[in-house]
Amino acid sequence: MSTPQPPMPQAAPAWQAAPGPAYPAYTSPIPVVRTHLGHAITSEWTKIRSVRSTMWTLGMFVLLVVGIGLLTGVLVSAHSSEGSLRSENPLSFGVFGLLLGSICIITLGVLTTASEYGTGMIRTTMTACPSRGRVLAAKAIVFFAVAFVMTLVSVLFVAFVDVSLLDGAKQPSGSEWLKGTVGISLYIALLGLLSLVIGSVIRHSAGAITIMIGVLLAPLVMALFMFAESLDKVRTALIDYSIPNQLGVFYSNSLSNSGPSGWDPLWIMLGVTAVAFGGAYLLLEKRDV
Template identity: 80%
Template sequence: MSTPQPPMPQTAAPNWQAAPGSSYPSYTSPIPVVRTHLGHALASEWTKIRSVRSTMWTLGVFVLLVVGIGLSVAALIAGNASEGSLSKENPLSFGFFGLLLGSMCIITLGVLTTASEYGTGMIRTTVTACPSRGRVLVAKSIVFFAVAFVVTLGSALLVALADVSMLDAREPSGQEWLKGTLGISLYMALLGLLSLVVGSIIRHSAGAITIMIGVLLAPLVIALFMFSESLQDLQQALFEYSIPNQLSVFYSQSLSNSGPSGWDPLWIMLGVTAAAFAGAYALLEKRDV
């Protein structure tokens, strides 16, 4: 028979008592907590745009096209022009060809600034860090516009100074200097900003770039094949308001005899970009990321 085991001694139930509040001092984080504002979003977007390789590549190719083609055209003309044949020409106008090709680089960078984040999923991190979507779009726009304007102005000014020194042409007026450097730089930056907004609306890099290349070249190409007399008015409008013609207006050599003149192309691009920005802002607040 088994020997019965003595009963185990029972321990008293613990008497849990809530500690008085005064025994736990309040915790203060060593990390300063500040209210976020647009400046923080600008700093974030500046870090992004200068740290990705696509920015360096696109801007590098842009400068190469604008400066390389601008100087090459001027050198070619200077070497083959007869004496006095350029006396009435604006020497700044020969920078047009490089800027026209370089605009595709500005368009590409503008689209990638927004659309690439949707492709990689980075936009979720961006919106988590800054829940105000409108602030994100404004910050991206300001940073991109500043970068595009400064790079374009530096490139256009370099080509302008070189062309004036290389060509035996008349001295440009102050208005021509202003339009051929500052005006064209503002226009190019707005064109890139329009691409950025389209990228935010489409949310697909290849699709948005295709749309913007079409906006750049399609009106002029379509107008070239309108031979019917019934389409004369439409053909003329496409010529006048195409982006290549608007670029040429800044050099006082419009491709058409009518249409925008003076600073009109800048106001047209500003109005179109503002309307597209308003649409992108409204969509950004309604759609999921």
């Protein structure tokens, strides 16, 4: 009696067969595009315009700059004689609103980076775009553009209204218009960009905002309480290089005769921001997210 033979193995279906010349490589129907900085900028623009904090902080910024600027112009116009206005620069009345509004720009700058670390969203961002320097650059470009445009529009509106209200005041020259609108808008945008960089370094929203508000106000407050003659040079330096004083320089209303003048505040802020940005980039490349 013959022994039954084991059944012959069946050939594997074509879809299970090992890849080879008879089975060409799979081609995805989804087009593969090499990513670049433009994609990162588009992503960051979508983020910044789709969160409520952006609308609230920018709305409050416009309210402070426009509201206080126009209110100051109305009060000066109502309580000043025509002769006393000849030495006044109508553009300078916008500095009061900008000083308070800069806190809003600082807050938004910090939240642009630090909030992602708080929620853990930064891991998704870095997975989608492994180039960390590109992510930081995209955030900086988008935020700087938003802060500059919003500041420029607000300052221009206040300037035109105040100039029309104060007919007897000195008419600003072309250079004064440039410094009091474009120049100070660049300064405020750089201040916000510095806040964004500090938020990337600290990675904590409340901590970074506290640091930046201290940078904004602490030097001038400290100088006001330095009464000793031995601290005279320190007091003068703190006043000269405080941010409120540098804002006044754009309107030729410096708190002292020494210190920055002309466009110096803009170059100082640009240098400080560039150094901080370089440090934030190095830390971002070395630390885990």
